[in-house]
Amino acid sequence: MAGHSLTINNQTYNVEIKGETTLLWVLREHLGLTGTKYGCGIALCGSCTVHLDGKPVRSCTLPLSALKKDQKITTIEGLSQNGDHEIQKAWIEAQAPQCGYCQTGQIMQAAALLSENPNPTREEIKTYMNGNLCRCGTYLRILRAIEIAAEKIAANT
Amino acid sequence: MNKSVSRREFLKTSGGVALFIGVSGILPQMISCKSKKEVQGIIQKHPLTAWVQLTDDGRVIIYNPAAELGQGSMTSLPAIFAEEMDADWSTVSVEFSPQVSAIYGSDKWSPNNKVMLTAGSRITYGYYSIMRQAGAQARYILMHSAAELWKTPLEGLSTANGGIVDNKAGRSISYGELVPHLTMPDKLPEFSEPDFKDPKNYRFIGIDQPRVDIPEKVKGTTRFAIDIKLPEMLFGVLERGKVHGASPKLNNELEILALEGVLKLVRFDYAIGIITETIEQALAAKKLLDITWSEAPSNGFNSQECFKKYGEIAADKLTGKVIVNEGDISIAVKSADKKFTVDFKNDYVYHAQMEPLNAVVQVGKDGNSAEVWVGSQQGFDSKLGIPKYLGIPEENVKINLQYLGGGFGRRSMTDFVLEGTALAKEVAPRPVKLIWTREDDVRYGAYRPLTLQRLIAATDSQGNISGFSHCVVGDGGNLVASGIRIDYYDIPNKFAEWREVSEGIRLKHWRSVGHGPNKFAIECMIDEIATYFRKDPADFRKKLLAKSPRALATLDKAIEMSDWGSETDSNRAKGIAFLERSGTLSTGVCEISVNRTTGKINVHKFWSASDAGIVIQPDNVKAQMEGGILMGISSVLKEQLTIVNGQIQQSNFNDYEILRMADIPDSIETEIIESRETPRGVGESGTPLVACAIANAFLKLTGKPLRHLPFTQERVLKVLNA
Numbered sequence: 001m002a003g004h005s006l007t008i009n010n011q012t013y014n015v016e017i018k019g020e021t022t023l024l025w026v027l028r029e030h031l032g033l034t035g036t037k038y039g040c041g042i043a044l045c046g047s048c049t050v051h052l053d054g055k056p057v058r059s060c061t062l063p064l065s066a067l068k069k070d071q072k073i074t075t076i077e078g079l080s081q082n083g084d085h086e087i088q089k090a091w092i093e094a095q096a097p098q099c100g101y102c103q104t105g106q107i108m109q110a111a112a113l114l115s116e117n118p119n120p121t122r123e124e125i126k127t128y129m130n131g132n133l134c135r136c137g138t139y140l141r142i143l144r145a146i147e148i149a150a151e152k153i154a155a156n157t
Numbered sequence: 158m159n160k161s162v163s164r165r166e167f168l169k170t171s172g173g174v175a176l177f178i179g180v181s182g183i184l185p186q187m188i189s190c191k192s193k194k195e196v197q198g199i200i201q202k203h204p205l206t207a208w209v210q211l212t213d214d215g216r217v218i219i220y221n222p223a224a225e226l227g228q229g230s231m232t233s234l235p236a237i238f239a240e241e242m243d244a245d246w247s248t249v250s251v252e253f254s255p256q257v258s259a260i261y262g263s264d265k266w267s268p269n270n271k272v273m274l275t276a277g278s279r280i281t282y283g284y285y286s287i288m289r290q291a292g293a294q295a296r297y298i299l300m301h302s303a304a305e306l307w308k309t310p311l312e313g314l315s316t317a318n319g320g321i322v323d324n325k326a327g328r329s330i331s332y333g334e335l336v337p338h339l340t341m342p343d344k345l346p347e348f349s350e351p352d353f354k355d356p357k358n359y360r361f362i363g364i365d366q367p368r369v370d371i372p373e374k375v376k377g378t379t380r381f382a383i384d385i386k387l388p389e390m391l392f393g394v395l396e397r398g399k400v401h402g403a404s405p406k407l408n409n410e411l412e413i414l415a416l417e418g419v420l421k422l423v424r425f426d427y428a429i430g431i432i433t434e435t436i437e438q439a440l441a442a443k444k445l446l447d448i449t450w451s452e453a454p455s456n457g458f459n460s461q462e463c464f465k466k467y468g469e470i471a472a473d474k475l476t477g478k479v480i481v482n483e484g485d486i487s488i489a490v491k492s493a494d495k496k497f498t499v500d501f502k503n504d505y506v507y508h509a510q511m512e513p514l515n516a517v518v519q520v521g522k523d524g525n526s527a528e529v530w531v532g533s534q535q536g537f538d539s540k541l542g543i544p545k546y547l548g549i550p551e552e553n554v555k556i557n558l559q560y561l562g563g564g565f566g567r568r569s570m571t572d573f574v575l576e577g578t579a580l581a582k583e584v585a586p587r588p589v590k591l592i593w594t595r596e597d598d599v600r601y602g603a604y605r606p607l608t609l610q611r612l613i614a615a616t617d618s619q620g621n622i623s624g625f626s627h628c629v630v631g632d633g634g635n636l637v638a639s640g641i642r643i644d645y646y647d648i649p650n651k652f653a654e655w656r657e658v659s660e661g662i663r664l665k666h667w668r669s670v671g672h673g674p675n676k677f678a679i680e681c682m683i684d685e686i687a688t689y690f691r692k693d694p695a696d697f698r699k700k701l702l703a704k705s706p707r708a709l710a711t712l713d714k715a716i717e718m719s720d721w722g723s724e725t726d727s728n729r730a731k732g733i734a735f736l737e738r739s740g741t742l743s744t745g746v747c748e749i750s751v752n753r754t755t756g757k758i759n760v761h762k763f764w765s766a767s768d769a770g771i772v773i774q775p776d777n778v779k780a781q782m783e784g785g786i787l788m789g790i791s792s793v794l795k796e797q798l799t800i801v802n803g804q805i806q807q808s809n810f811n812d813y814e815i816l817r818m819a820d821i822p823d824s825i826e827t828e829i830i831e832s833r834e835t836p837r838g839v840g841e842s843g844t845p846l847v848a849c850a851i852a853n854a855f856l857k858l859t860g861k862p863l864r865h866l867p868f869t870q871e872r873v874l875k876v877l878n879a
Contacts, residue, residue: 021437029392029436034384035377037562039511040595044810047511076377083376091375095367095776098227098784100374101381101511101562129818133810135511135563136227137787139821141780 004064007071008033009078019065024048026064027075035076035104039133046132049105050075056112058131076104079111086156087111090149091142098136106132110146118153120146208238208254208291215333217244217319220254222261222284224275224534226561226568227784228840229777231370234284236361236773241292241354242299244332245319246361251369256556258539263287266537273535276569276666278739278838281773285836293348301342302335318360356833365776370560382559383592385517385530391420393580393591394439396446397428397601399804401663403453405429407446416442423583430580432589440594454661455803460607463660464502467609467630470656471500477628477656480638484650489624493615497686500611501678503866505604505798507807508667509815512562513598516577519588526553527578532561534569541571543578565788566666570603596808603665604798606633610678615650620690622701624650625682629675632657633664640672640845643679645705645737662800668788669841672738673848677866680734680849684856694853695721695733707768708735708742710830714766715744718826726750729761732854734846740837743767745786745846747822749854753877756870758851760790763825767842770834778839782827785843791816793848797867 006013008031017026024041027033027050036059039047043058050059051074052067067073079085087110097103106129113120113128120128125146134142210218219238223230235251238244254261262271263283296316303321304311307328315322320331346352356362373379398405407429413419418438423430429446433439490496517530527543533556536542540554547554561568577591593601608631615624625648631637634655641653667673687697695716702709712735715721724730728750735744748762763786772778795814799806807813852863861876 018437025436028384029386032386034380034386037381037511038383038513038592040810042595042809042811045511083372083378088375092367092371095371095780097368097371097374098229098780099511099561099563100227100370100379103374104377107375126818126821131817133511133815133817135509135565135788135815137784137791137816138780139787139816139818140783140825143818143821 008073020063023059023062033075047102047105049108056109086149086152090145094141094145096141096145102134213336217249222254223280226564232368233773237288238292240361241289242295243316253558256539273539275534278840281836302339305340306338381562382532383515387588390588392436392439393432393589394443395428395430398450400453403450406449409447458660460800470630471611477654479654481653486624486626486650486652489615489650494618495616497614501864503674505607506796507602507798508565508567510563514573514593516574517590518577518581520581520585522586528555530557532559534564541574565668600805603663605667606631606664612682622648626652630656632659637671639670640675645708646701647704669844672845676736676845677848681852684853711742711744711766715746719746719764730854730858732850734849738842741769741842743842745850747850756874760822766828768830769837769839770832771836779827781839782843783825789844789847
């Protein structure tokens with residue numbers, strides 16, 4: 001068991017956990033950051049998406065030992081102060097979620113998309129979001145939410 | 158007023174009040190309450206129905222008796238209550254009611270038996286009259302209290318947006334302000350239709366309110382059962398193998414027990430359970446299990462080779478369980494001008510709800526009580542079978558219902574809850590979080606059954622259907638028989654039967670149940686007949702639905718929406734389907750194209766028109782139709798669970814693929830037919846429209862029928878090249 005120092009949502013956490021443990025379970029069961037979800041464990045559903053230095057990654061296949069000390073992790077809990085990121089506001093406007101389980105992963109993926117490409121086309125959105133599964137079938141509303149957020153971001157800049 | 162609390166004490170201690178509005182003949186009562194916990198305790202114990210809690214700071218908490226799995230019950234059921242109570246929606250918050258079916262159940266499942274069950278798209282139907290009655294009674298208590306306070310006749314008062322108005326005296330009081338003055342009438346009236354609010358004054362029914370559960374779902378603070386963490390909590394996993402019903406023999410018990418963090422091994426007839434200190438220890442230990450599995454009933458079963466046998470069963474002279482027998486099918490077939498006989502098939506499909514099954518269970522130290530945190534669709538037993546399993550009184554079990562990360566029927570089973578209980582019992586009083594991995598969830602799933610369906614239709618000299626016979630061969634009773642009725646079609650001779658064949662595979666309701674495969678077969682058969690006689694499939698259905706005006710209205714609407722018959726692109730075609738599910742009538746139209754090299758079907762557009770009776774939240778209905786249609790496209794084009802020699806062949810989203818964003822249609826348009834009829838369900842109406850609409854579009858586009866679900870690229874190519 002080795003000590004790891006993690007920077008999550010601008011806070012430092014020191015944990016004593018085996019290096020092979022994936023970030024997903026560290027976040028959820030050791031640190032209580034349960035907004036990041038377990039869906040498949042093999043990086044095929046996207047429910048566990050977090051940002052590593054601003055880029056979307058699947059925390060379910062990322063072992064602690066692969067993380068470098070100065071890397072910054074952002075989870076849904078740290079995406080915005082009060083759940084008021086443009087993406088989150090757009091998600092509410094589009095009434096996107098149904099069961100909601102996959103939605104935090106969808107939102108993290110979408111936030112990364114818009115920070116890379118603030119004005120994506122429909123096809124670009126579909127390609128970027130293709131790794132995030134939703135069983136309830138909210139894809140059309142997710143698309144709409146991303147388009148709403150992109151419009152708001154464009155209007156604000 | 159509860160006799161144990163004097164009025165003075167009540168005023169002194171009250172932070173709010175729970176209005177206990179009883180069922181017929183039981184007087185309503187109010188209980189003062191300082192804390193939420195206290196209220197919950199009172200509600201748990203009290204043999205009355207508590208639907209609402211008012212606090213003197215003006216908040217209104219409405220209790221939702223249904224599970225919330227994304228279908229919007231957390232908003233739509235309280236909206237019905239709030240409408241009749243005439244509440245101010247901005248003051249309303251919603252909580253799950255306690256899980257006690259004797260109090261919060263609906264008798265719409267079976268007469269004289271109250272059940273809490275979120276399934277079959279029946280929640281709005283099941284609770285509409287209950288929520289209206291309770292809301293109207295809450296309003297009456299508030300009006301009575303104001304009348305007492307002002308010493309004026311109740312008849313002169315009215316309500317508006319969360320307050321009582323006395324127009325004559327020019328005064329008003331909000332419900333919150335009224336809380337310290339609440340008094341109980343001697344008798345609480347039972348309201349009936351003319352007493353309820355005039356629909357033209359509705360503020361919530363038929364008018365969209367933002368879903369109350371969405372802000373937390375977007376923030377990531379919604380609590381699903383898998384998110385629960387309790388002090389001293391342990392973790393549990395089970396290895397159940399790949400063959401349903403096989404028994405395990407563990408070959409390396411000592412090795413597993415020696416692993417760090419492993420506290421206990423628990424034996425099940427069909428699995429080995431492990432209890433550990435951390436989740437990672439549980440998952441690591443599970444991988445190291447060396448198990449020899451026994452023979453099982455499904456050994457030798459191959460899901461792609463069984464159809465020959467099923468065809469022979471369908472051809473047998475011995476009739477199965479008759480479901481429909483109207484007119485005389487044998488005479489109709491014998492005297493037919495033309496007879497059509499077609500077999501349709503479908504493979505197993507898996508639920509794939511995004512939150513894998515899990516439960517947190519704590520059994521009391523003496524083994525005489527249990528508390529559970531679970532995402533469940535509830536069930537005929539509101540305590541989920543735990544009292545019986547532990548042999549303890551029902552009142553000693555507390556179910557804390559959590560949000561569900563999808564259900565689709567899978568969470569109406571209690572297998573995972575009882576597994577969690579079995580583990581927790583071994584380490585009582587420490588709580589255990591049982592987690593199914595995705596692989597567990599796929600392999601030990603309970604699938605929509607595989608079936609073969611033999612349809613025989615007789616037509617007369619004008620090409621009208623004179624007889625329609627449907628034989629479904631498969632396992633699971635209503636799981637394969639639901640949706641086999643075609644009451645709305647004007648056909649003089651109808652016959653439907655189920656022939657049982659069991660393979661030892663676990664089965665369960667899967668969104669829209671038998672309607673998926675059965676409507677696929679029925680609606681494709683209709684198109685095959687229409688196509689044979691060179692009739693337009695929409696016109697053909699118009700004639701069949703001539704005596705069902707509500708059904709016909711959905712057909713006409715979908716024809717109009719989709720601009721039926723206007724195809725200009727020769728690479729695309731439209732297909733149509735009509736069906737009834739959970740009392741809702743729907744017509745769907747889709748537009749597809751086919752890549753003839755790869756066999757890939759693309760669904761470009763989908764239109765649906767539904768008559769679901771009174772609609773509580775229109776946008777939510779649209780969301781359900783959209784979701785149902787997308788899940789339908791997923792299951793029809795991609796999903797296939799296969800079994801070889803009893804072994805489940807798939808294990809995760811790598812080999813059980815579901816629809817991704819790249820493959821969604823450009824648009825799904827939903828229309829709702831205006832209606833004042835009883836509200837019905839829509840959660841399962843979209844899904845079964847898809848298979849038949851796609852296959853019918855394919856028939857039109859290629860002249861070839863698709864008769865085996867799913868329409869994998871391989872199968873499509875085979876049909877195209879046949």
